[in-house]
Amino acid sequence: MSMNNQGRVTAPKAITSVASESFSGNKALDQATKLIFETGSFNKTGIDFPEPKGIKYRLGGLEQTKNIELPGLSEPETLRHYVRLSQKNYAIDLGVYPLGSCTMKHNPRLNEKVARLPGFSDVHPLQPIGTVQGALELMYELSNWLTKLCNMPAVALTPKAGAHGELCGMMTIRARLDADGNSHKRRVFVPESAHGTNPATAVQCGFFVDELPANDKGCIDMDVLRLKISDLGSDNDIAGIMLTNPNTCGLFESDIIEISELIHTAGGYFYCDGANFNALVGRVRPGDLGVDAMHINLHKTFSTPHGGGGPGSGPTVLSDALKDYAPVPYVVKDKSGRFDLIEDINDISMGRLCAFHGQMGMYTRALSYMMSHGSDGLKQATEDAVLNANYILASLSDLMTLAYPGHCMHEVLFDDTFLENTGVDTLDFAKAMIDEGYHPMTMYFPLVVHGAMLIEPTESESKYELDRFIATMRGLANRAKSGDIKSFKAAPQHSPTKRVDETLAARKPVLRYGS
Amino acid sequence: MRYLPLDNEDRAEMLEVIGVRNVEDLFGCVPKEARLSELIDLPYHQPESEVEKHMTKLSNKSISASSVPFFCGAGAYKHHVPSSVDHLIQRSEFLTAYTPYQPEISQGTLQVLFEFQSQVAILTGMEVANASMYDGSTACAEAVVMAKRVTRKHKAIIAPGLHPHYSLATDTLASSVGVDVCILEQKISSDYKVLDLIDDETACVVVQSPNVFGEIVDLTPIAEKAHLHKALLIAVFTEPVALGLIKSPGEQGADIVVGEGQGIGVGLNFGGPHVGLFACNKKHVRQMPGRICGETIDAAGNRAFVLTLSTREQHIRRDKATSNICTNSGLCCLAFSIHMSLLGGDGLRKLAILNHESASLLATRIDKIKGAKVLNNTFFNEFTVKLDKNAKDVVHSLANKNILGGVPFSRLSKAGPKDILLICATEIVDEHDIESLCKALEEELR
Numbered sequence: 012m013s014m015n016n017q018g019r020v021t022a023p024k025a026i027t028s029v030a031s032e033s034f035s036g037n038k039a040l041d042q043a044t045k046l047i048f049e050t051g052s053f054n055k056t057g058i059d060f061p062e063p064k065g066i067k068y069r070l071g072g073l074e075q076t077k078n079i080e081l082p083g084l085s086e087p088e089t090l091r092h093y094v095r096l097s098q099k100n101y102a103i104d105l106g107v108y109p110l111g112s113c114t115m116k117h118n119p120r121l122n123e124k125v126a127r128l129p130g131f132s133d134v135h136p137l138q139p140i141g142t143v144q145g146a147l148e149l150m151y152e153l154s155n156w157l158t159k160l161c162n163m164p165a166v167a168l169t170p171k172a173g174a175h176g177e178l179c180g181m182m183t184i185r186a187r188l189d190a191d192g193n194s195h196k197r198r199v200f201v202p203e204s205a206h207g208t209n210p211a212t213a214v215q216c217g218f219f220v221d222e223l224p225a226n227d228k229g230c231i232d233m234d235v236l237r238l239k240i241s242d243l244g245s246d247n248d249i250a251g252i253m254l255t256n257p258n259t260c261g262l263f264e265s266d267i268i269e270i271s272e273l274i275h276t277a278g279g280y281f282y283c284d285g286a287n288f289n290a291l292v293g294r295v296r297p298g299d300l301g302v303d304a305m306h307i308n309l310h311k312t313f314s315t316p317h318g319g320g321g322p323g324s325g326p327t328v329l330s331d332a333l334k335d336y337a338p339v340p341y342v343v344k345d346k347s348g349r350f351d352l353i354e355d356i357n358d359i360s361m362g363r364l365c366a367f368h369g370q371m372g373m374y375t376r377a378l379s380y381m382m383s384h385g386s387d388g389l390k391q392a393t394e395d396a397v398l399n400a401n402y403i404l405a406s407l408s409d410l411m412t413l414a415y416p417g418h419c420m421h422e423v424l425f426d427d428t429f430l431e432n433t434g435v436d437t438l439d440f441a442k443a444m445i446d447e448g449y450h451p452m453t454m455y456f457p458l459v460v461h462g463a464m465l466i467e468p469t470e471s472e473s474k475y476e477l478d479r480f481i482a483t484m485r486g487l488a489n490r491a492k493s494g495d496i497k498s499f500k501a502a503p504q505h506s507p508t509k510r511v512d513e514t515l516a517a518r519k520p521v522l523r524y525g526s
Numbered sequence: 527m528r529y530l531p532l533d534n535e536d537r538a539e540m541l542e543v544i545g546v547r548n549v550e551d552l553f554g555c556v557p558k559e560a561r562l563s564e565l566i567d568l569p570y571h572q573p574e575s576e577v578e579k580h581m582t583k584l585s586n587k588s589i590s591a592s593s594v595p596f597f598c599g600a601g602a603y604k605h606h607v608p609s610s611v612d613h614l615i616q617r618s619e620f621l622t623a624y625t626p627y628q629p630e631i632s633q634g635t636l637q638v639l640f641e642f643q644s645q646v647a648i649l650t651g652m653e654v655a656n657a658s659m660y661d662g663s664t665a666c667a668e669a670v671v672m673a674k675r676v677t678r679k680h681k682a683i684i685a686p687g688l689h690p691h692y693s694l695a696t697d698t699l700a701s702s703v704g705v706d707v708c709i710l711e712q713k714i715s716s717d718y719k720v721l722d723l724i725d726d727e728t729a730c731v732v733v734q735s736p737n738v739f740g741e742i743v744d745l746t747p748i749a750e751k752a753h754l755h756k757a758l759l760i761a762v763f764t765e766p767v768a769l770g771l772i773k774s775p776g777e778q779g780a781d782i783v784v785g786e787g788q789g790i791g792v793g794l795n796f797g798g799p800h801v802g803l804f805a806c807n808k809k810h811v812r813q814m815p816g817r818i819c820g821e822t823i824d825a826a827g828n829r830a831f832v833l834t835l836s837t838r839e840q841h842i843r844r845d846k847a848t849s850n851i852c853t854n855s856g857l858c859c860l861a862f863s864i865h866m867s868l869l870g871g872d873g874l875r876k877l878a879i880l881n882h883e884s885a886s887l888l889a890t891r892i893d894k895i896k897g898a899k900v901l902n903n904t905f906f907n908e909f910t911v912k913l914d915k916n917a918k919d920v921v922h923s924l925a926n927k928n929i930l931g932g933v934p935f936s937r938l939s940k941a942g943p944k945d946i947l948l949i950c951a952t953e954i955v956d957e958h959d960i961e962s963l964c965k966a967l968e969e970e971l972r
């Protein structure tokens with residue numbers, strides 16, 4: 012997801028407190044943690060090995076003769092180092108993590124357990140097919156769930172995250188266009204509100220971006236789209252559109268069916284960014300909206316953990332028009348019930364996206380999540396996510412300003428109008444949330460809204476947690492309006508680290524130890 | 527449903543606060559024709575025990591690497607990972623955190639990334655590294671695209687010996703942004719024909735060492751020739767453990783080093799998730815893809831870490847970004863970094879020596895088998911064997927005897943020779959495993 016300050020690097024104005032007052036540098040549970048480079052040494056190790064036999068090397072004279080200056084630690088030191096570091100992190104298991112567009116839902120631990128079963132975690136991607144039938148069957152089952160939930164005929168499992176799924180979809184579209192002799196079609200419509208990966212992907216696939224503005228309801232301005240298409244006339248170079256639905260304002264694109272018809276009539280394809288599919292599962296199927304390709308972030312909608320930045324998984328569902336152009340490899344099942352992996356590229360496939368077969372470790376977790384919920388539970392989860400977001404909307408919209416009126420889907424978007432003339436900005440507000448024990452919402456994204464605050468509670472929050480969160484947000488909004496800006500500017504005070512100097516980091520990059 | 531905290535009473539109260547009659551009203555914006563009225567035809571919810579039972583049943587249908595003599599490599603490697611690694615990466619604070627966008631409450635992840643970047647830079651012999659890519663193959667593809675940006679030239683030469691999947695993934699991405707990708711024919715022996723092809727049009731030359739056949743390539747002459755023509759040398763590796771014993775690519779003149787980090791800390795996982803390593807020199811850092819963590823101070827004057835140089839990235843630069851990557855391999859970086867901290871430099875070297883010794887013993891033994899010939903002059907922990915029979919058939923028969931005896935080269939490249947087998951022996955292989963494999967091979971080749 013997009014980040015906090017959209018390039019607004021911030022430098023704290025004043026040093027608001029002195030360095031640690033304890034002798035140790037610790038603050039109770041918050042332990043000072045040196046770098047491994049400052050505590051370890053290259054000749055120390057936490058692993059016992061047998062002695063080498065002293066066999067002659069066959070390295071062609073290219074052996075490393077110098078010491079490798081990587082610090083080693085014993086096992087107890089290692090445990091301490093990482094446990095101490097872990098305690099400086101916020102996490103879903105600790106509290107509400109309302110990062111809009113990121114879908115920080117609960118990560119069931121059953122999923123961790125099944126992902127570690129040896130038949131999935133301890134198999135090599137190039138073992139003979141007959142020895143990995145269980146793993147292939149799991150991929151096949153996952154495909155079945157995904158294609159049914161989407162009402163789409165096929166899915167390419169390999170993409171390794173959402174943005175990689177975008178590549179997969181857009182390259183598949185390109186392959187189809189080229190196969191049809193439409194290599195001149197390179198224009199891709201991307202709404203201004205789109206996630207940064209969308210325009211970046213379009214360009215990486217050799218397309219160019221034609222930006223679409225939003226109307227005053229936060230959806231695509233249809234007049235502009237219609238005009239753009241008719242203006243092109245016989246110079247039609249439309250490859251397609253990349254549209255997020257629900258969009259990044261948390262709103263269902265209500266003209267989506269007309270959009271899809273317009274694009275198809277123009278000979279283009281409809282890519283849907285499915286990062287927000289968690290608002291639709293079990294209630295709306297992308298295939299019924301005319302979608303040609305859509306990635307699904309298993310690490311959002313289907314609960315695989317974010318792990319501090321990854322790994323993800325971005326299976327991409329494909330329409331009949333595109334499915335023959337899918338990347339390799341993919342799983343097939345023959346009449347006897349045996350599974351096979353098609354790994355060789357045929358003439359029309361878009362090719363290969365990565366080594367091997369994608370993110371098995373995420374497939375297991377996602378399937379476990381789906382089976383646990385079932386079709387009934389998945390639908391309920393969708394409804395609860397939308398209900399939770401609307402409950403926050405209804406409980407805050409008198410104090411904070413909604414970017415667009417009406418109900419929302421799974422996330423609610425506020426702007427910073429309510430902070431006008433208070434001296435507090437979105438960033439300050441977010442930092443004050445940290446002191447209250449909350450992870451801030453997504454800030455300054457989407458770009459179509461000034462000082463955006465995008466809140467996504469997910470279905471994992473209880474009413475009790477939501478009520479506490481709402482009360483806190485109300486308290487902060489009232490405080491800002493009362494003119495108490497000092498506490499906002501100094502926030503966060505209670506976090507292990509105070510506001511960091513991002514300007515310094517970018518101006519004088521120190522990107523590794525000892526540089 | 528055990529994962530959903532709301533009950534019907536909560537839901538009713540909340541609907542009232544919202545001011546709608548039922549949840550349908552919240553979906554009023556969905557066009558009527560797209561609203562589903564019935565449940566999708568999939569099984570209903572199930573208890574933990576049932577899901578676990580099903581998953582276990584599936585798991586049991588595969589043969590896992592630890593349960594048999596195991597000799598597969600070719601881009602993914604089986605090593606022993608210390609128990610503390612998996613224990614630590616399952617801590618909620620690491621596992622259930624997002625990308626560290628709020629540095630004040632993410633110093634755990636950020637310091638790990640800074641340490642990870644430092645480790646990768648040292649390991650590869652480069653000045654800087656990023657906070658990971660998806661895997662080695664996508665890192666390789668991105669490196670070629672980066673070389674085009676740095677040199678403003680369009681030709682990429684893929685030297686023989688690059689893992690065929692890496693070549694294909696690179697071709698997919700790089701050709702779509704107008705790079706002319708020249709993939710040279712696969713060859714086992716490291717011949718330097720590639721040198722003759724480097725010219726002033728060349729943006730980069732991509733060389734894997736140890737290469738897919740296991741052969742160790744001297745990168746220095748290639749780097750020299752590339753630099754003469756203002757081209758970049760992109761050095762690739764698929765087995766990080768090799769760098770415990772082989773001179774680093776940085777010392778051999780590489781401009782960009784990319785590789786697969788899976789061998790340290792990350793299991794086989796049937797091919798993913800793995801972790802892509804990406805390193806370069808400081809002067810090119812602003813063209814690098816992916817996230818980067820940097821050191822700075824906080825308002826109290828204490829050292830702190832933060833994601834930086836983000837003006838390269840998609841969320842700021844959108845269609846002008848260096849890459850579209852967003853989510854990367856975070857938790858695998860952590861696993862890599864913990865395992866590497868446990869090893870230390872000397873430990874890594876020892877692990878590397880043990881790998882090399884396993885492979886040496888195996889190679890010597892295989893060379894004595896009639897109908898099998900080791901083709902390598904050099905190798906680290908994997909090498910290439912020419913068989914008198916179709917390698918795929920041999921591997922299948924071995925599997926029937928519960929031995930996972932390597933990867934037929936034709937599995938990676940359909941057009942490739944059918945009689946070539948890639949065999950890997952890491953530290954987990956013992957003398958019994960070697961004997962089992964060689965006896966079985968002797969029977970097959972008789």
Ligand SMILES: Cc1ncc(COP(=O)(O)O)c(C=O)c1O
Nearest residue numbers: 012112172173174206286852853
């Ligand atoms: C709307 C949207 N699209 C695309 C992405 C990219 O997904 P990923 O980070 O998995 O590459 C994200 C996630 O951050 C997103 O929020």
